[in-house]
Amino acid sequence: MDLFDQGEGLNRQRIAALQLTRLKTTLEWAARAPMYASRISQAGLNNIQSLEEFKRLPFTTKDDLRGHYPYGLVVTDHSKLVRMHASSGTTGSPTAIHYTQADIDNWAALMARCMYMVGIRNSDVFQNTSGYGLFTGGLGIHYGAERLGCLTSPAGAGNTRRQLKLIRDFNVNVIHIIPSYALYLGETLRQEKIDPKEFPVRIAIIGAEPHTEEARARIEELLGCRCYNSYGMSEMNGPGVAFECLEQNGLHVWEDAYIVEVVDRHTQAPVPDGEFGELVMTTLNREGMPVLRYRTGDITRILPGPCPCGREHVRIDRITGRADDMIILKGVNIYPMQIEQVLLSFEEIGQNYLIEIEGSQMGQEVLRVKAEVGENCASPEERANLQKALTRRLKDEILITPEVKLMDPESLPKKDGKAVRVVDMRKDIKSEATENKDKDAVRPYAW
Ligand code: AMP
Ligand code: ZN
16 A cells, blocks of 8 residues: 555554544643533543543534634634634535644645545646635645645636636646536536547546535546545535545545544434444544534445455445435435436436425425436437436435426536535425524525
């Protein structure tokens, strides 16, 4: 195994020992924030002796972070802080995360480790197509690429023509790209009749939003590259938390920097390896603003058994979605990714889709799946057949018959950042009916 640093090659025993040492320090740091001080002492963790005891600490929730916005959980002197980021607010109002120089350095090293793991080296030319600014997918990945020594282009989001020009002019062979945008970029390439074999990109780091194996396969084909899933969130620094190795089968979580738990969403009890639940994470080397037992809202499972690559850091499965993305319709639970999986398995379907849920005051509910067709599906008969086949397959998957609406190519709205895949209009009805509307629940906070 060719490793970026020592931490990457730790065995289970050394990971456990290092975690306990770092956890002790992290608890000392965290106890400088009043919220954590009282929780730590109430849980009797002032002198922790085992990782098991740590599970007595209550979870940190998004609401805790919101409640302590903007500086309430900073535990170092403010003069030591050098950077802040804020959650893009996929749901609700913002949360802020603060970093010291050491935090930035550790984060960059973790990110560089991820990139090195999939074969990226200092001779590579890297383009970051993520938005910069408060979103960690910009500077987070950027610093990792520079740490690795790549020639790094901070292209930023959007302007597809310029992205393509930069990639081709500078022979960019590694990109970081949000999967929904990768599908769009790939489609543009196809329309411009650029042969993926002639396209210089050989590795795409894809992440920041849920996506399926089907989406990965499409992106790999459209761009002629290998895609590696990158997972992270601002609360745990940003990207660089977990990353696929060359096996493309689960994401290694860097356990020298994070403690991973998966818990049942309802009972909050730990679930056995292999079972799905909510991911809970703890920072182990963040001095500016430690976050302990954070309920990420992301659904995944720990993949049991060793990874053939030889790394012993635990692997999580791809995120199937956020707990709050789950659609409950007619008593059935549906994840948007179940719908994506079906849609993208049809080659006649194009690269963009939108799920709409409509309700009426009378309680009738409709699930509408709008999907763009590819250019090869133009005739009315072809569309009618496709619509029937899709409806049937979706019904088999989600147990509800959706209304399938096939759309012309490029007719659905697209965004530079994370895609909005679901529009739930039932919430508007509910909120109209209540005096005290929770605006955040209706209209996601946007920076
Ligand atoms: P933010 O902190 O605003 O960047 O958002 C972090 C959230 O983005 C995570 O909690 C996940 O819900 C989502 N996310 C990030 N990376 C991935 C990924 N590789 N797969 C699925 N969801 C992801
Ligand atoms: Zn591996």
